[in-house]
Amino acid sequence: MQQVFSIPKSMKKDFKYTFCPGCDHGIAIRLVAEVIDELGIREDIISSTSVGCSVFLYDFLDIDCVEAPHGRALASATGVKRARPDKFVFTYSGDGDFASIGLAESMHTALRGECISSICINNTTYGMTGGQLGPTTLLGQKTTTSPTGRNVDYYGYPIKIAEHIALCDGTAYSARVALDTIPHINQAKQAIKKAFQVQLDGLGFGFVEILSSCPTNWHMTPEDAHKRVREEMIPVFPLGVFKEVSKDGN
Amino acid sequence: MGKIVIDDSRCKSCYICTMTCPKGLIKKSSKTNRxxxxxxxxxxxxxxxxxxxxxxxxxxxxxxxxxx
Amino acid sequence: MVNEKVLIKGNYAIAQAAVNAGCQCYFGYPITPQTEIGEYLSGKMQELGRGYVCAESELAAINMVMGAVSTGVKAMTSSSSCAVALMQEALSYAASDELPVVLVNVMRTGPGLGYIYPAQGDYNQAVYGGGNGDYKIIVLAPSTVQECIDLTYRAFYLAQKYRNPVILLADGLLGQMMEPASFGEYPYPEVDVSSWALTGAKNRDARSIYSVAREEKKQIQHIYDLHKKFDVITQNETTFEEFNIEDADIILTVFGSMTRNIKAAMNVLRKKGLKVGVFRPITLSPFPHKRINELASRGKDFIVVEMNMGQMFKDVKFAVEGKVNVDLVNRPCGEWLSVEEIVSSVEKIVEGRKQYAASV
Amino acid sequence: METNFILAGFGGQGILLAGTVLANAFMLEGKNVTWYPCYGAEMRGGTVNCEIVVSDEEVSSVHKQDTDIALVLNQQSFDRFVNRVKPGGTIVSNSTLVSDSRPRSDINYVFAPMTEIANKLGSSKVTNIVSLGVLASASEIVSKEFLERAVEKVLGEKKKELIPLNLKALRAIEDVCLV
Known part of the structure; x- marks a missing residue:
């Protein structure tokens, strides 16, 4: 028999995910690894991750990786890219990291048009610290710091990250994808590949926001969590490509 | 005809697979993990x-x- | 002519010295009185095909430095007091990550925004740090424009040699003043970084640089290791300068730009018959505790002179272990101490000590 | 021996440049020298001054409350610095913009119409260099020969075309009398 689905080569040998059961980080990292394999860039990568569940990327991927303080992945990546413009540089963050504490760094990296690719996992909460209100927490969503649900008067609105990044002139690609169904997972991989490809083509900043579930902090089964992504998140955070610059400059 | 191999050391019993298999071939077993x-x-x-x-x-x- | 003397501002001297040292990337955010460093380097780095980013904040700037140095190149940022406060988080990470970050702090006054007068209020911030956890930074304090050059060279070398962040602690006076100085050539050997630098996992195992070991024992061992490393730094790299120490009864202790006033005051006091010497730590961290203790053992009293409310004072007191008197002549940040004021303050202290000795 | 200078005027008069030329002249002469600026938040029109200390030994203090020689290019600076001149010291003033008053009897006064001379040379912008010429005539410590070399060094290759005018400005006043 022939193996038709196997662990990507860019995963570390004998890695064991330390995420909670049903967490979509595992799928997102696998997709990143598959794209790295397909583009054949593993040996050229220096990646940067900052604090949050996302920081443990270096335990799972067989690539060079530097840790940054919370929110500073994009700043650190900018430093790496400026020091070694010939290397492939990407970041892997959560929404709290990318769009709250690190929003200035994220936006300015996009505005400068750094040739960096960036993956942001949006699960509408701070996962690592136990499910607090984050920048993407949905209206009405109950978290440990919005016990009666997010209402606008008290907490303001969630941020639509991919749309904001698309507005930056230095952005070459910005898309939002989800991991709740097989077709969405396939689309997510294509989006990651494009976000990586714009860096290889020297077009600018490549960005993918991935809607993910956090069953533990949402207090749901993994299947119900995926249902929530579909029924509650996607209507607020529509999937799609918000900006795409092609090689001929369009 | 196909076959899958489940790595028990990686599996965390989230049961997504049991609901995904179109033929219902993956089920909860009576064995428990750690x-x-x-x-x-x-x-x-x-x-x-x-x-x-x-x-x-x-x-x-x-x-x-x-x-x- | 690398040894030719030029009249140059401290800020430009630091910037050009960084270029000579092989600094590959500069990241910074404007703040007086150090902005000239970034201004000078913006053109220079582009001209040389090196990296330069006008960062969106000081937070971003120092994290860019962390990213850049993780790849094995030399990189730096510069800032001033209240903005260096913003960078403390990253310094704690850089110390734990063992990243050779070079940070220039051209001090202004504080607390808060403060003003741009020369000041020495960041001694504690630099030496003891505002970041979390048990970490240590190498701190170098220049006293002349020439030393701004020499110690910038040394900062880059020590940072890479020991994989430890280094702060060059200058102040608004040194940053803004001009003095004749010569650059010479970068005097240190290049440090081999190939065993740890991130360059892509080609023909070797993947590397990651991170500050946290998720096993308690490993994390604790990491802290022990960091401090063992600093013991070696203390052993090898502690430097200081002494004037007229041998026959001195009283040692004026000072750091940074105030040194020249103290030396002048020493000369005046010696003419008046007081046996006064000057001791100046060049490395504020590692601090020359051992040498100060030796001098105290020989019965020499200390008077610390500084432009803050008594920050290095505590280190000197700690170092003498109660063997001799330690007094403080100081002013708050930004208020200049003239030679005359130092002389009269020292005379008062000496008189006070005499009266006390006579009364007991 | 250590001598302190304060050069002062309003932003745009080229005070810092004049100070740079003076400090370079001392450096070329082989002396120890420091230059230290002080300026307000305004970029133009505010007051600007710099202090230059020259010494045969290491310079003891970059910034001092009192000064041996003050060079002031406008009235505001005269009013501010006349009281900081040491007894027996000298204040050199630009009489085009400073009225001839002598509030103290224990210092020397030099007045010269520096801006007027500069205008006659073709540009008020060289007032600062004219003032250095006056300073050299009023003080033995400052040498015109080294000032000339300093002008050439400071303007350098980039502003080479400005050197002849500036050298002329330096020589515009050969002698001034202490009053």
């Missing part, structure tokens, strides 16, 4: 698996290998 959760098992007596790999693609822990 957290006391029932582990999953692949049972394909009639040779129904077509190696669609949907279970593997949705497995968050990369615990499933698929053969054809």
């Amino acid at each position: 957290l006391g959760d029932y582990m999953v098992e692949f049972n394909d007596e009639k040779g129904e698996c077509i190696a669609c790999a949907m279970c593997a693609k949705r497995c968050p822990d990369l615990a499933i290998e698929v053969y054809k």
Whole structure:
């Protein structure tokens, strides 16, 4: 028999995910690894991750990786890219990291048009610290710091990250994808590949926001969590490509 | 005809695969893992698996290998 | 002519010295009185095909430095007091990550926004740090424009040699003043970084640089290791300068730009018959505790002179272990101490000590 | 021996440049020298001054409350610095913009119409260099020969075309009398 689905080569040998059961980080990292394999860039990568569940990327991927303080992945990546413009540089963050504490760094990296690719996992909460209100927490969503649900008067609105990044002139690609169904997972991989490809083509900043579930902090089964992504998140955070610059400059 | 192999050391018993398999070939087993959760098992007596790999693609822990 | 003397501002001297040292990337955010460093380097780095980013904040700037140095190149940022406060988080990470970050702090006054007068209020911030956890930074304090050059060279070398962040602690006076100085050539050997630098996992195992070991024992061992490393730094790299120490009864202790006033005051006091010497730590961290203790053992009293409310004072007191008197002549940040004021303050202290000795 | 200078005027008069030329002249002469600026938040029109200390030994203090020689190019600076001149010291003033008053009897006064001379040379912008010429005539410590070399060094290759005018400005006043 022939193996038709196997662990990507860019995963570390004998890695064991330390995420909670049903967490979509595992799928997102696998997709990143598959794209790295397909583009054949593993040996050229220096990646940067900052604090949050996302920081443990270096335990799972067989690539060079530097840790940054919370929110500073994009700043650190900018430093790496400026020091070694010939290397492939990407970041892997959560929404709290990318769009709250690190929003200035994220936006300015996009505005400068750094040739960096960036993956942001949006699960509408701070996962690592136990499910607090984050920048993407949905209206009405109950978290440990919005016990009666997010209402606008008290907490303001969630941020639509991919749309904001698309507005930056230095952005070459910005898309939002989800991991709740097989077709969405396939689309997510294509989006990651494009976000990586714009860096290889020297077009600018490549960005993918991935809607993910956090069953533990949402207090749901993994299947119900995926249902929530579909029924509650996607209507607020529509999937799609918000900006795409092609090689001929369009 | 296809076949899957589940890596029990990676599986965290989230049961996404049990709900994903179109043929219902993956089920909770009576064995428990170190957290006391029932582990999953692949049972394909009639040779129904077509190696669609949907279970593997949705497995968050990369615990499933698929053969054809 | 690398040894030719030029009249140059401290800020430009630091910037050009960084270029000579092989600084590959500069990241910074404007703040007086150090902005000239970034201004000078913006053109220079582009001209040389090196990296330069006008960062969106000081937070971003120092994290860019962390990213850049993780790849094995030399990189730096510069800032001033209240903005260096913003960078403390990253310094704690850089110390734990063992990243050779070079940070220039051209001090202004504080607390808060403060003003741009020369000041020495960041001694504690630099030496003891505002970041979390048990970490140590190498701190170098220049006293002349020439030393701004020499110690910038040394900062880059020590940072890479020991994989430890280094702060060059200058102040608004040194940053803004001009003095004749010569650059010479970068005097240190290049440090081999190939065993740890991130360059892509080609023909070797993947590397990651991170500050946290998720096993308690490993994390604790990491802290022990960091401090063992700093013991070696203390052993090898502690430097200081002494004037007229041998026959001195009283040692004026000072750091940074105030040194020249103290030396002038020493000369005046010596003419008046007081046996006064000057001791100046060049490395504020590692601090020359051992040498100060030796001098105290020989019965020499200390008077610390500084432009803050008594920050290095505590280190000197700690170092003498109660063997001799330690007094403080100081002013708050930004208020200049003239030679005359130092002389009269020292005379008062000496008189006070005499009266006390006579009364007991 | 250590001598302190304060050069002062309003932003745009080229005070810092004049100070740079003076400090370079001392450096070329082989002396120890420091230059230290002080300026307000305004970029133009505010007050600007710089202090230059020259010494045969190491310079003891970059910034001092009192000064041996003050060079002031406008009235505001005269009013501010006349009281900071040491007894027996000298204040050199630009009489085009400073009225002839002598509030103290224990210091020397030099008045010269520096801006007027500069205008006659073709540009008020060289007032600062004219003032250095006056300073050299009023003080033995400052040498015109080294000032000339300093002008050439400071303007350098980039502003080479400005050197002849500036050298002329330096020589515009050969002698001034202490009053």
